[in-house]
Amino acid sequence: MSLIVQKFGGSSVSDAEGIKRVAKRVARTQAAGNEVVVVVSAMGDTTDELLDLAGQITASAPAREMDMLLSSGERISMSLLAMAINEEGATAQSFTGSQAGMITDAIHGKARIIDVSPHRIKTCIERGDIAIVAGFQGMTQDSNDVTTLGRGGSDTTAVALAAALDADVCEIYTDVDGVFTADPRVVPSAQKIDRISSEEMLELAASGAKILHLRCVEYARRFGVPLHVRSSFSTNEGTWVLPSPDDKIKIQEGEPLEQPIISGVAHDRSEAKVTILGVPDIPGKAAEIFGIVAGAHSNIDMIVQNVSTKGSGKTDISFTLPIVEGRDAIEALKAAQEQVGFENIDYDDQIGKLSLIGAGMRSNPGVSYKFFQALHDAGVNVDMISTSEIRISIVTHADLLDKAVRAVHAAFDLDGESNATIYGGTGR
Amino acid sequence: MSLIVQKFGGSSVSDAEGIKRVAKRVARTQAAGNEVVVVVSAMGDTTDELLDLAGQITASAPAREMDMLLSSGERISMSLLAMAINEEGATAQSFTGSQAGMITDAIHGKARIIDVSPHRIKTCIERGDIAIVAGFQGMTQDSNDVTTLGRGGSDTTAVALAAALDADVCEIYTDVDGVFTADPRVVPSAQKIDRISSEEMLELAASGAKILHLRCVEYARRFGVPLHVRSSFSTNEGTWVLPSPDDKIKIQEGEPLEQPIISGVAHDRSEAKVTILGVPDIPGKAAEIFGIVAGAHSNIDMIVQNVSTKGSGKTDISFTLPIVEGRDAIEALKAAQEQVGFENIDYDDQIGKLSLIGAGMRSNPGVSYKFFQALHDAGVNVDMISTSEIRISIVTHADLLDKAVRAVHAAFDLDGESNATIYGGTGR
Incomplete structure (x- = not known):
């Protein structure tokens, strides 16, 4: 008997x-032993409707x-799902x-x-019942206030x-068949990845692949939780995100992880670039700036500090962060x-980030060369x-991202036969 | 400084x-010291929408x-109200x-x-803040499950x-100006009652006056909470429902309670009559029947046991209960x-109940006579x-209730000038 968490x-x-x-799918999973x-998340548009109500106030x-x-x-969604599962017997x-x-914590x-x-969840499943848990929410330790996880x-x-x-697998149901070597909407020849290490998935997620959120992958990697990303519209196998052998945790079915040289290409349009101009070039200033940004609960992604202009005593620091946290x-x-x-701030939200991910990169010195050559041949200039x-991640102008x-997907031979039908077939 | 609970x-x-x-009203109440x-209850149609969703499942x-x-x-309603109050400063x-x-308890x-x-509520108001509490809901003691109060x-x-x-007053906001001597939709000349004892209000509520629920009045009476039923659309004084002097609790402003002979006429179409035919006329059978009904969580209201037909050893028992609990x-x-x-059950949901309420009744022997005379003159037959x-409550056919x-309202000189404008003026 396996313990399966389905999201x-x-x-x-x-x-x-x-x-x-x-409900049928959940009941079948239990019936299989x-x-x-x-x-479960909130129903489709619920969150938007609630935000709209708040906006009226x-x-x-x-x-x-x-x-x-x-x-x-x-x-609402979880109690309705519980009702529907009961209806399935x-x-x-x-x-x-x-x-x-x-x-x-209390960062609302x-x-x-x-x-x-999860004492109550344990008791529930030990009794032979199915436990439905509200996603996205928690409670503060001290004041028992309701929080959301973002x-x-x-x-x-x-x-x-x-x-x-200590579940055997965490299944993440989505509207596509799994994790792809690139976004099939941008690269129709992108292929589904059957297996990928947590580490590579972490880089993919951090680099903008929307299918799994960075925090989720981080958590899974740290605690050695095998993830199975699959479609809620089919019973096909999706993508297994498996803990790396050196994370000293169980490997699903004990199979060794096959490592292709390159796993995939991710892209991200959700970031903006901030450049702080004329920062005094003395120790501690960068830390001071990043401390201020962290204090505003913004997550810095890429950082570039330009070499100090000779003799000026000033330097420029650029970094990227989510557009929604920019203000x-x-x-x-x-x-x-x-x-x-510092002297001035420059803010640019018309940027795009591209990342090439692959554990094989470590032992393959030609990767960087091929990567930048492909970008150059395609006429893509690189900002960061x-x-x-x-x-390897680069930032370019948003218009050049696709x-x-x-170009990069093709250069690394990731193109398969067109997967557009697979992707389009999910219907939503 | 008073502590006011507003519903x-x-x-x-x-x-x-x-x-x-x-939110404006609440903020003004606080600003007044x-x-x-x-x-707060759920927004308008929310409950119906949720029930509809459940019905689809x-x-x-x-x-x-x-x-x-x-x-x-x-x-939803309470968090939006908190936002709106914050918007008021x-x-x-x-x-x-x-x-x-x-x-x-755990009777869902x-x-x-x-x-x-209410430790957290106390802390909140002691801090000078306004506390918004979700009505209608609670939590079980043992399992921390969410319950609703019905x-x-x-x-x-x-x-x-x-x-x-230990609040000074509990204000119940409604869409009418207070408690009336009868439902103004049935008796346009009904008058607003300025003050009424908890005891009389209890009888009015139990008799079908919809403005306050029976449980609420019972609770207020038992714990000596002064209620103020008033309109959310005006700042007029509504109806004060005050603990009786012999309930040994504080009287608002120490004034004695003026007792008119008759407070009002209530009516109720929400009950059905159940008649159990051919019950063995032996001790304990009535208790057995009412035990079964209580076990189904139904609340019996009026009970009539007919005299046993001579020599048959059988009797009939009739009682009323809410239609929604009938099945x-x-x-x-x-x-x-x-x-x-028993031999058979008869069920009739086409009944109406009329009640005449008044503390003065105790010391006025002519009340019953005048009451039944008025019904007789109006051609209303009495079933229970x-x-x-x-x-005094009677049950008649639903069609005769208005x-x-x-007739009864007029017979006891409760008619004032038409209050239709007061009632209609509330707009909803």
């Missing part, structure tokens, strides 16, 4: 029919109240984030999980529960302009570069 | 405009999941039933409050909080037919009669 997003439960379809815990809602409001969405009970023991709107105590929150809930329950970060920086002593052991993705 | 129903917060209007706790939802679903409604925080310490869908521990639940939440916080009660009785040994010290109400 269904809002598009899978957008209406009564969707909820019934998910598994223990099942389900994590105020332009600046207190974050605590916004979390209280938004967390009602999963209560199985027994299900739904649990809020608080009831499921999802303890978070983007809370982080600090503990998971973007990708439901995926993170699912992985955190899977880790705490707060810029405000915080402007407020500290005098204290830090950042690398890790298994990733061309760049196709 | 607003779903029609007061049916949209963003309504929520803003309530009071501590304020607000209890299943015809027999588990009660626990139905409570989880319905309780999301108040989360005051500070408000919203609390679920569970956070507000509303502990109930019609849970009863067994304890109120009909009139938000009023009961408000009174229970007022009692636990469960009849099913439970039929299942026990052999055990109890039940009396208390301050109430005529009966007008």
Whole structure:
């Protein structure tokens, strides 16, 4: 008997029919002899409707109240799903984030999980029932206030529960067949990846592949949770995201992980570039700037510090961050302009980021050359570069991004036969 | 400084405009130097929409999941109201039933409050903030499951909080100007009652006056909470429902309660009559029957046991109960037919109940005579009669009810100048 955590997003439960379809799938999984815990997001448009209501009331809602409001969405979807599963002849009970023991910090709107105590979930599945858990939400430790986890929150809930329950697999249901070597909407010849290491998936997610949120992959990697990203519209195998052997944790079915040299190409249009001009070139200034940005709860991605112009005593620092966090970060920086002593700020949200991911990169010195040659041949200029052991990322102008993705995907022989039918066949 | 609990129903917060209007009123109450706790129901149609969604999934939802679903409604209204109050420049925080310490039994869908521990609400108002509490919902003591209190639940939440916080008054906001001597839609000359004892209000509520739910009035009477029933569309004084002097509790402003002989006429179309035919006329059979009905969680109202037909050893027992509880009660009785040994069941939901209420009745022997004379003159036949010290109730055919109400209202000189404009002026 396996313990399986299944996560269904809002598009899978957008209406009564969707909820019934998910219920059948969950009931079948249990009937096949598994223990099942389900994590569910709010129904399709619920969150947007609630945000719209709040917008009619105020332009600046207190974050605590916004979390209280938004967390009602999963209560609706999870109780309806429990009803639908009962209608299938199985027994299900739904649990809020608080009831499921999802303890978070108190940063409303983007809370982080600090503990998971799923006593009630354990009792539920040990009794032979199916547990439905509200994704995206938790409760603060001290004040028992309701929090939400921010973007990708439901995926993170699912992985955190899977880790705490020592589940055999965490299945992330989505509207595509798995993780692809590139976004099939940009590269029609992109292929589904059957297996990928947590490490590579982490780089893919960090580089803008939308299918799994970075936090979820980080969590899965740290706790050795095998992920299975698959379509909620078919029973086909999707993409297995497996813990690396050196993460000293169980490998699904004990098989060795096959490592292709390059896993895929990811791209991201959700970031903006901030350049701080004329920063005093003295020790501690970069840390001071990044401290200010962190204080505004913004997540810095790529950083480039230009060499100090000789003799000026000044330098420029550029970094990227999510566009949605740009306003707060810029405000915080402007407020500290005098204290830090920089001259000006430049903000550009017309950028695109492209990343090439592959564990094989470490041992293949020709990768960088081929990568930049392909970009050059395609006429793509490069604004920023950042690398890790298994990733090369570049920033270019937003308009050039699609061309760049196709060029790099082709250069590394990732093109298969057109997968457009696979992708299009998912219907949504 | 007074501590005021204000309760607003779903029609007061049916949209963003309504929520803003309530927020202004709440903020003004605090600005006038009071501590304020607000209890709020779900927005207008929310509950119906959620029930409709559940109906698309299943015809027999588990009660626990139905409570989880319905309780999301108040989360939405209360967090929006907190936002709107913050927009008014005051500070408000919203609390679920569970956070507000509303502990109930585990009868989902019609849970009863067994304890109120409003530590967080106290802390909130002591800090100078306004506390918004979800009406209608609570949490079980043992399992921390979400419960709902059933009909009139938000009023009961408000009174229970007022009692636990030792509030000076519990204001129940409604869409009419207060409690009337009869339903103005039936008797246009009905007059607003300025003051009424808890005891009389209890009889009025039990007799079908819809403006306050029976449980709420019971609770207010037991804990000596002064109620003020008033319109959310005006600042006029409404009806004060004051604890009786012999309930040994504080009287608002120390004034003696003026007791008119007759307070008002209530009517009720929500009950059905059940007649159990051919019940063995031996001790304990009535208790057995009422035990079965109670086991189906139905609330019996009036009871009439006919005199045993001489020598038959059999008797008939009639009682009334809410129509919505009729099906469960009849099913439970039929299942026990052999055990109890009765011959048949008759069910009639085309009945109407009329009640005359007044503390003065106790010391005025002519009341009954005048009451039945008025009914007789109006051609109203009487099926069942039940009396208390301050109430006479009769059951007649549903079609005769309005005529009966007008006849009795006139006979006891309750008619004032037409209040139709007052009533109609509320607009909803």
